[in-house]
Amino acid sequence: MDVPQIPCPRCGVFVSVDKIFCIRCGYRIIPLTSYDLAASDFIYPPDRDALESLEKLTPLSPIANELFLKKYVREILHQLRDRLTEINLESRLGHLIRECGIILGLRSLPRSYILYSDRPIAFTFGSKSSQYLVLSSGLLRLMDEDELKATIGHELGHLKCGHIIYHTLAEILTRGIELSLGFVNELFSLLSPMIRLPLLSWHRDSEISADRAALLTVGNPAKIASLLQKLSATKEGRGLESDPIGELFSTHPTIRERIERVIEFYKSGEYRLAKKKIENRLKLLKAISPVCRFCGSRKPLTSLFCPACGRSQV
Numbered sequence: 001m002d003v004p005q006i007p008c009p010r011c012g013v014f015v016s017v018d019k020i021f022c023i024r025c026g027y028r029i030i031p032l033t034s035y036d037l038a039a040s041d042f043i044y045p046p047d048r049d050a051l052e053s054l055e056k057l058t059p060l061s062p063i064a065n066e067l068f069l070k071k072y073v074r075e076i077l078h079q080l081r082d083r084l085t086e087i088n089l090e091s092r093l094g095h096l097i098r099e100c101g102i103i104l105g106l107r108s109l110p111r112s113y114i115l116y117s118d119r120p121i122a123f124t125f126g127s128k129s130s131q132y133l134v135l136s137s138g139l140l141r142l143m144d145e146d147e148l149k150a151t152i153g154h155e156l157g158h159l160k161c162g163h164i165i166y167h168t169l170a171e172i173l174t175r176g177i178e179l180s181l182g183f184v185n186e187l188f189s190l191l192s193p194m195i196r197l198p199l200l201s202w203h204r205d206s207e208i209s210a211d212r213a214a215l216l217t218v219g220n221p222a223k224i225a226s227l228l229q230k231l232s233a234t235k236e237g238r239g240l241e242s243d244p245i246g247e248l249f250s251t252h253p254t255i256r257e258r259i260e261r262v263i264e265f266y267k268s269g270e271y272r273l274a275k276k277k278i279e280n281r282l283k284l285l286k287a288i289s290p291v292c293r294f295c296g297s298r299k300p301l302t303s304l305f306c307p308a309c310g311r312s313q314v
Contacts, residue, residue: 004291010108017289020102023089026109028101033288033302035281036105039161041274042216044209044261047161050202054166060195064165069127072172076125077132080115084134087112096145097133100153100217102285103278104160109133114140120234124155125168131159142234147227150214157213163206170203204253208261216274221266225259287313 005014008022008029015022020030040048054060077084088094089109101109110124110131120139126132133155135148143151158167214224232255253261265271286293287304297308304313 004289004293004296006290017291017293018286019098020285021089021098021109026089026111028107028109030289031301032105032107035277035284035288035302037103037160037216037274037277037281038105041277042209042212042265042270043161044205044212047202047205047209050198050205051162051166054198054202057195057198060166060199064169066127066129069165069168070130072168073126073130073132076172080134083116084113085116087114087135093135093140093148096149097152097156100149100156102282103217104153104156104213105281106156106160110156110159120231122151122155123171124158124164125171126164127168128164131164142230143227146218146220146223147230150218150223150227153217154210154214157210158206160213161206161209163210166199166202167206170199170206207253207258211258211262212265212271215262215266215271216278219275221259221262224262228255228258284314289313 003016003018005016006029007014008025008027010027011022011025013022013024015024015029017030021028087097089098089112093114094112097109097112108131110126110133112133112135115121115134115136117136118138119136120142121136122134122139124131124133133152135151139151140148158164211224215221218224281288284304288302290298290301292299292306292309292311293313294311295306295309297306299306299308299313305311306313
C-alpha cells in the first residue's frame, strides 16, 4: 500500500508522511506533540542556567544579533564552499540525520554537508533562521555507524537545546584556525575577556547536554566513550593541543569528565524517563499523522483511530 503524502508547510513539496521531515528542505512535516522529546527532558542543568545568564548579558547582545551572525554564517559557507557537498536526506547518511532528528524531536533539520578534510570534524553553526551541520570525510572514515549516529545526535542536541547563537560564536573561535577561517581574529577581538569567559564557560556545559543527546540517540555509553577517545587520539596525533587559541580548547570538558558525565546520566532516572518517552514516540511513529495510513483520509494528528475507516493506527 502506498504511503500517504502531504505537502511540506515550508516549501510545498509533497512528502511521504513516514519521512517525518521534508526531503528537500528538512522542515518537519508532522507537527511536534507532547509525545515528542523536549529539551527540558535531558538538558544539563548548569547549561540551562548559564544559557539564561548569557541571554541577559548586555555586552554580548550586539554580537549575538541575527544580522551580525548571518554575516559570519555567510563567511563560513563562502570560505568552505570548495570543500562542501550537500548531504541528500534520502541517502544512508541522510537517513541517520533524519533518525536522530526524529528521536530528539527537532522542528527542522539543519542543511547538512560533507566537508572534504582528513581531520575528523563535526560541528553545527547558524542563526535562528538558518542552521547547518558539517561532517568531515575524515570523520566518516573514522567512525562506525553507531559512533557516527552518536556524533550526529550530539550536534543536533545543540540545536534542540537552543544553543545555536552562542554555540556558533564559540565554534568560530574554537575551530576558526583549524578550518582556516580568515575572520576568526576579527571576531576574537570583538569578544573582550569579560565576554569570552562566560561564553566559553557555558560552552563547556553545553557539551554535556549535547553528549546526553548523543546517548539518547544510541542508548549505549560505550559508543560515546569510543567516539570521544577516537577524536582525542586524532587531535593528539595532529598536535592540536598547541593551537594558538588553546585557551579556548581548555574550556572544554576533558574526555574523562565527559565520559563520566555520560555514564552518570545513563544511570539516572532522568535518562530512563527520557528514553521511555522516545520509545513510546517511536511506537507511535505511524500513528501520529494528519492522515490515516490505511485509507488516506484526514484525521486528528494524535488520534490513534481513523474516524473514516475506524482502523487502529498503532
